[in-house]
Amino acid sequence: MLADPSPPAAAIDPEPPPLAPIPYVVRSVTTETPDTVTLTIRPSATRRIATPRPGQFNMLYAFGVGESAISVSRATPEGELVHTVRRVGKVTNALAALTPGDTVGVRGPYGRGWPIAEARGGDVVVIAGGLGLPPLRPAVYAILSQRESFGRVEVIYGARSPKDLVYYDEIQTWRRRTDVRFQTTVDAAGRDWYGDVGVVTTRLPDARFDPPKTTAFVCGPEIMMTLSAKALADRGVPRDRIWVSMERNMKCAIGLCGHCQFGPSFVCRDGPVLRFSALEPFLAVKEV
Amino acid sequence: MVGSGTGGPRTLPREEFPAFFEALRAEGYAIVGPTVRDGAIVYDRLEGVDDLPIGWTDRQEAGRYRLERRSDRALFGYSVGPFTWKKFLFPPRERLFTITRDGPSFSVAPEATDPTRLALLGMRACELAGLEVTDRVFQGGAVADPGYSARRSRILRVAVQCGQAGGTCFCVSMGTGPGVRDGADLVLTEILEPGPHRFLFEARTRAGAGVLARLNAPAAAVADERTAGEIVARTASSMGRSLDTAGVRDLLRETLQHPRWDDVARRCLSCTNCTMVCPTCFCSTQEEVPDLTGATVERWRRWDSCFNLAFTELHGTAVRKSGLSRYRQWLTHKLGTWHDQFGTSGCIGCGRCITWCPVGIDLTAEIAALRVAPASTSKEAPR
Incomplete structure (x- = not known):
C-alpha cells in the first residue's frame, strides 16, 4: 500500500460550530395551559446570543434529547429570554419538564421578524390564534412603545377554549389600555365564559381600521392564518401588507438542511414572517 | 484566468499515466477516483492506475445499470455511476461536535476536519457544474457550512471530458457539458484513436499547472487538440435524453x-x-x-x-x-x-x-x- 502522501498539516482549529448551542439557565417556569409552559432563561456564562427582534425564533436544546424551533416572546437587553413551549413531541416535552436552575441550550436568533417599521404611519391589525400570540407579543410591545407612530391598533386573540388562552394576566392589562383595542374570543366555552365565542375572523367586522393604510400581522395555525389573511384582503388590506408567520420542520435554522422549505422560501431564513401575497399561491395547494 | 506560466496543452502517453499519479502525490494529494466495485463504477481512494475501471463501460437506461467490457483498454470509458463527489465534501454521516455535561451546564467541543488534500480524479463536466451548485448551497448564504468549506478548500479538481454519453445523460440540455468549460484545475481528454492511446492535459489553474509541471509531457500536437474537440462534439451529439428547460x-x-x-x-x-x-x-x-x-x-x-x-x-x-x-x-x-x-x-x-x-x-x-x-x-x- 502506498503511503498517504499528504503531510498531515497541523490539525485545523475550527471555530465554534454555527450549530452549537450556548448554555442558558432556567430562571422560572410558568404554567400557561394544561400543555403549555413559559420558560424564562438567562445566559449562564459570558457567551450569549444577540438580542432577538420581534418575530424571530431560537433553537432551544434539551441536553441529550435534541432541538426545537421556538419563537421568542420577550427579550431583554440584559440577555434574558422568554419562550412559550407547547408539549407536542420528544424535545418539547423535555423542554417543558425543565425546572428553575436547569440548563437549556440556545442558538439564534434566526429568521426575519415582523416589519414593524414598515407599518408606521398607518393602522395595525394583529391577529393571533392559540400559540400564535407568543411570537406576536414582542411586536405588540414594540408598537405600544412607539404608539404615536401608528394609527389605530387592533389586536384580536383567539383560542380553542378559555383554558387555552396564554398570558392571561397580561391580556387583562392590555384590555384596560385605551390606546389599543384588544378583543379575545374562543371557539367554544362553557357558561363561565363571559367573552366572545367564535373563530378570530368573526371579530374582524368589529375591528376599526382603514384597510388601504393598514398593516396586518397574523400568527397561528395555518388554516387560521389563511382565513384571516383572506378576510383582511377582502376588507381591502393590500395583500403585500398582510404578514403571516409560517411554521415548518426545522433542523438547522440557517438554510442548509432543506427541511423548512415552503415553495421557494426557506421558512427559517426567508421567514418565518412572510408576505401573504408571496405565500397565497402555495397556501392554496395541499401539502406544499 | 491562468497566467502564461501554465503553458499550453500537453500530451501524455497511456504508458506514462502512472507518472500522473506520482505527480499528484508529489503535490501533496491523496487520489480518489473511479473504480469497479459491486458491479458498478464508484468513487473511492485509488492506489494506482490499475484501480481505474480499465476496459469497462456502463450501459444505462431508466431503472437499469450494467457494467460491460469494452473492446479497448480505456481508463475513463464510462459515464457516471451511483456515487457522486459530493460525499467527499458533504459526507453521508458527519459528527458535527460533542457536547459534554459540565456541572449543571455543558460545553461543546468542535470537530476538526480531516486535513487530507484530495485530488478528485475523473470529474465530469456535469459534476463540476454540480460542485458549483453545492458551493452556492453550502457557501453562498449568510452562514457557510464549516465542514464543507474546509474540505472544499483542500481539493484538486481533475476533470476528464466525456468520450461517450450515457443512456440517461442530458447535460447538453442543462448546459453543463460534455465539454469542460469552468471549474476545473486540470482537464484531461482520453484519446483512444487514431494513433496510440494517450491523454491531452490542460492546466486551468495554478494548482493544476503545478501538477502538470511535474510531468515530462511534451506540448500537444494541434491535431490532438482538434481530436479532443471532436470527441466532445461526438459525445454531445449522442445524449441519451433531452430536457426542454424553456420556462x-x-x-x-x-x-x-x-x-x-x-x-x-x-x-x-x-x-x-x-x-x-x-x-x-x-x-x-x-x-x-x-x-x-x-x-x-x-x-x-x-x-x-x-x-x-x-x-x-x-x-x-x-x-x-x-x-x-x-x-x-x-x-x-x-x-x-x-x-x-x-x-x-x-x-x-x-x-x-x-x-x-x-x-x-x-x-x-x-x-x-x-x-x-x-x-x-x-x-x-x-x-
Whole structure:
C-alpha cells in the first residue's frame, strides 16, 4: 500500500460550530395551559446570543434529547429570554419538564421578524390564534412603545377554549389600555365564559381600521392564518401588507438542511414572517 | 484566468499515466477516483492506475445499470455511476461536535476536519457544474457550512471530458457539458484513436499547472487538440435524453395541481434513491447520540431526503403525507424553486435519478408530460 502522501498539516482549529448551542439557565417556569409552559432563561456564562427582534425564533436544546424551533416572546437587553413551549413531541416535552436552575441550550436568533417599521404611519391589525400570540407579543410591545407612530391598533386573540388562552394576566392589562383595542374570543366555552365565542375572523367586522393604510400581522395555525389573511384582503388590506408567520420542520435554522422549505422560501431564513401575497399561491395547494 | 506560466496543452502517453499519479502525490494529494466495485463504477481512494475501471463501460437506461467490457483498454470509458463527489465534501454521516455535561451546564467541543488534500480524479463536466451548485448551497448564504468549506478548500479538481454519453445523460440540455468549460484545475481528454492511446492535459489553474509541471509531457500536437474537440462534439451529439428547460421554473409553479402528479405518484416508491444519487441534493438531518452514561452526547448530521415522511414532521404529523406531494416537492425544487433560492437550476443533467430509480421514473418525461395541458375531467364539467 502506498503511503498517504499528504503531510498531515497541523490539525485545523475550527471555530465554534454555527450549530452549537450556548448554555442558558432556567430562571422560572410558568404554567400557561394544561400543555403549555413559559420558560424564562438567562445566559449562564459570558457567551450569549444577540438580542432577538420581534418575530424571530431560537433553537432551544434539551441536553441529550435534541432541538426545537421556538419563537421568542420577550427579550431583554440584559440577555434574558422568554419562550412559550407547547408539549407536542420528544424535545418539547423535555423542554417543558425543565425546572428553575436547569440548563437549556440556545442558538439564534434566526429568521426575519415582523416589519414593524414598515407599518408606521398607518393602522395595525394583529391577529393571533392559540400559540400564535407568543411570537406576536414582542411586536405588540414594540408598537405600544412607539404608539404615536401608528394609527389605530387592533389586536384580536383567539383560542380553542378559555383554558387555552396564554398570558392571561397580561391580556387583562392590555384590555384596560385605551390606546389599543384588544378583543379575545374562543371557539367554544362553557357558561363561565363571559367573552366572545367564535373563530378570530368573526371579530374582524368589529375591528376599526382603514384597510388601504393598514398593516396586518397574523400568527397561528395555518388554516387560521389563511382565513384571516383572506378576510383582511377582502376588507381591502393590500395583500403585500398582510404578514403571516409560517411554521415548518426545522433542523438547522440557517438554510442548509432543506427541511423548512415552503415553495421557494426557506421558512427559517426567508421567514418565518412572510408576505401573504408571496405565500397565497402555495397556501392554496395541499401539502406544499 | 491562468497566467502564461501554465503553458499550453500537453500530451501524455497511456504508458506514462502512472507518472500522473506520482505527480499528484508529489503535490501533496491523496487520489480518489473511479473504480469497479459491486458491479458498478464508484468513487473511492485509488492506489494506482490499475484501480481505474480499465476496459469497462456502463450501459444505462431508466431503472437499469450494467457494467460491460469494452473492446479497448480505456481508463475513463464510462459515464457516471451511483456515487457522486459530493460525499467527499458533504459526507453521508458527519459528527458535527460533542457536547459534554459540565456541572449543571455543558460545553461543546468542535470537530476538526480531516486535513487530507484530495485530488478528485475523473470529474465530469456535469459534476463540476454540480460542485458549483453545492458551493452556492453550502457557501453562498449568510452562514457557510464549516465542514464543507474546509474540505472544499483542500481539493484538486481533475476533470476528464466525456468520450461517450450515457443512456440517461442530458447535460447538453442543462448546459453543463460534455465539454469542460469552468471549474476545473486540470482537464484531461482520453484519446483512444487514431494513433496510440494517450491523454491531452490542460492546466486551468495554478494548482493544476503545478501538477502538470511535474510531468515530462511534451506540448500537444494541434491535431490532438482538434481530436479532443471532436470527441466532445461526438459525445454531445449522442445524449441519451433531452430536457426542454424553456420556462421550466414558471411551468412548475403553475402546474402544482396538474393530474400528472397523481400519475407519477402511483409509480414512485418514495425510496429516496433519486436524492441519494443526486450530486446536488443537500438535505440533512441531525441526530443526538448520547453515550451510555448520558454525560456526553455526539451531534451527528446525516443525509436526509424530502421523500421521507418524517422530513416535514410538524406537531407530530407530516406536512407532506402523500407520495404525490413528496415527489412534487423534489421535482419542483430541483428544476424550479432552486432558481429562486440559489440562482441556478439544481439539475446538472447527469441522469443518475433516472438510472437509479427502481421503477424507472424519468424526470425528462415528467416535465414533458407537465407541459401538456390537462384535459378537463368530467368531475369539473358542469352537471
